Amino acid sequence: MSNLLTRSLSALVYAILFISAILYSAETYIGLLAIFATVCIWEFSKILKSKSFIPYLLLAYVVFSSVRASISYNDFLLVITLFGLSVLLYLLISTKPIKTEAFSGKIFLQAIYLIFPFYFLMNLPFINNAYQPHIIIYIMLLIWTNDSFAFLVGKNFGKHKLFEKVSPKKTIEGFIGGLVFSIIVGVIIGQYSGIFSISSWIIIAIIVAVFGSLGDLVESKFKRQANIKDSGTIMPGHGGLLDRLDSLFFLAPFVYLYIHYIM
Numbered sequence: 001m002s003n004l005l006t007r008s009l010s011a012l013v014y015a016i017l018f019i020s021a022i023l024y025s026a027e028t029y030i031g032l033l034a035i036f037a038t039v040c041i042w043e044f045s046k047i048l049k050s051k052s053f054i055p056y057l058l059l060a061y062v063v064f065s066s067v068r069a070s071i072s073y074n075d076f077l078l079v080i081t082l083f084g085l086s087v088l089l090y091l092l093i094s095t096k097p098i099k100t101e102a103f104s105g106k107i108f109l110q111a112i113y114l115i116f117p118f119y120f121l122m123n124l125p126f127i128n129n130a131y132q133p134h135i136i137i138y139i140m141l142l143i144w145t146n147d148s149f150a151f152l153v154g155k156n157f158g159k160h161k162l163f164e165k166v167s168p169k170k171t172i173e174g175f176i177g178g179l180v181f182s183i184i185v186g187v188i189i190g191q192y193s194g195i196f197s198i199s200s201w202i203i204i205a206i207i208v209a210v211f212g213s214l215g216d217l218v219e220s221k222f223k224r225q226a227n228i229k230d231s232g233t234i235m236p237g238h239g240g241l242l243d244r245l246d247s248l249f250f251l252a253p254f255v256y257l258y259i260h261y262i263m
Contacts (some may be wrong), residue, residue, distance in 0.1 A: 010236045014244065019137065026131040027067075030122050036241055037118040040249075043231040043242040045112055047222050048106045055110040062115055066122040077116060078261075081253045084112030088218050092166065097225050114216070114249065117147045121252035124259070138177045138189050138201075141206040141253065143247050145185045146178040150213065153177025170213075179209040200263050207254050208247075215250025219243070 003214045021032035041055050099105055125135040154174020162170040186205030191196030219242065223231065232240025 006236050009123045013234060018140075022125075022133045022136050026126070026133075029125070029131075029133065029136070030063065030066050033118060033122050034059070036245060037063075037114065039232075039234060039240075040114055040118075040245060041110060042235075043240045044110060045106075047226045047228065047231060048109065048221055049105040050103075050110070051225075052103070052107060054107055055115060058111060059115050059118070062119045063122070066119060076224070078120070078257060079114040080251060081112065081120065082257065084108075085117070085250065085253065088113060089214055089238075091220055092163070092214065092218050098221060099220075102108040117249040117252050124132050124252055124256050127259070132195065134193065134195060135259075137193070138193060139204070139208060139251075140229050140248070141189070142182050142185060142205050143212050143251075146182045146212055147210045147247070148178075149173040149181040150178030163217055166217050166224060170217070175213055176210075178213065179206065182206070182209040196259075198261070200258075203258060203263075207258060208251055211254045212247035212252040215247045218250065219246040 018032065021028040037059055038056065041059060043054070045051065070251035087096070098109075100109065124139075127135075150170075151174065154171040154177065156168070156171040157177070158171030160172040161168065162172050162175055169252040183202055184206040187198055190196065193201075196204075219231070219245045223229070230239025231242035234241050235244060
C-alpha cells in the first residue's frame with residue numbers, strides 16, 4: 001500500500017509540475033523541457049556508460065534555437081531525426097543488440113534518441129508562431145489513455161507477446177486495446193477541443209499509440225542491454241525521468257511531421 005501511495009504522489013507532483021509549466025507560458029514549457037532533457041541525458045549517459053559533455057552542449061544549442069526560433073534547417077533536421085529513429089526501430093525488431101561501445105556511436109545515439117526529438121517536442125505546440133499549450137495537454141492525455149488501457153487490456157486479455165525478448169509483459173492484445181481507446185479519446189478531443197478536426201486527432205491518436213509504444217520498447221531494449229530495471233531513481237516508485245518521458249519524446253517528431261507538414 002505504501003508503494004502505491006508513493007507512486008501516486010510522485011505521479012501527481014510530476015503531472016502538476018508539467019501541466020503548470022505547459023499552461024503558464026511558452027518560456028516555462030521550454031524551460032522545464034530543457035531541465036527534463038538534461039536529466040534524461042544524464043540517465044541515458046549512465047545506460048551508455050558515457051561521460052561526454054558534448055550532448056549537453058548540443059542540448060544547450062537546441063534550447064537556445066527553440067527560444068530564438070533560429071534553426072533554419074528544420075526540414076533537414078527532421079529528416080535526420082526520423083531516419084535515426086527508424087534505424088532504432090529496425091534494431092528493436094532485429095535480434096542484434098544496439099551497438100553502444102564507440103564514442104561516436106554514443107554521441108549519435110544521444111543526439112538521435114534524445115536531443116533532436118526534444119527539439120521537436122519543444123516546437124510541437126507552436127502553430128504559425130502562436131503557442132498552443134493545449135496541443136501538448138491533449139497529446140499527454142492520449143499517451144495516458146494508451147498506457148492505461150494497454151496495461152488493463154493486456155493484463156486481463158493478453159495472450160500473445162508483442163516483443164517478448166525486449167519487454168515480456170507487453171502483449172498484442174494490450175497494444176490493440178491502447179490503440180482503440182486512444183482513437184476514441186482522439187474523437188472526443190476533435191469534437192470538443194476546437195483545435196484541428198476529428199480526423200486529424202484520430203491520426204494523431206494512432207501516431208501516439210504506435211510510436212509511443214515503440215519508443216517505450218526501444219528504451220526497454222537499451223535497459224535490457226545494460227542489465228538495469230530503471231533509468232534512474234528521481235521519481236520514487238516510477239524510476240527515472242527517462243522512463244516517464246520515453247514515449248513522449250520518441251513520438252514527438254512524428255506528430256510534428258504530421259501537424260506541420262502533412263495536415
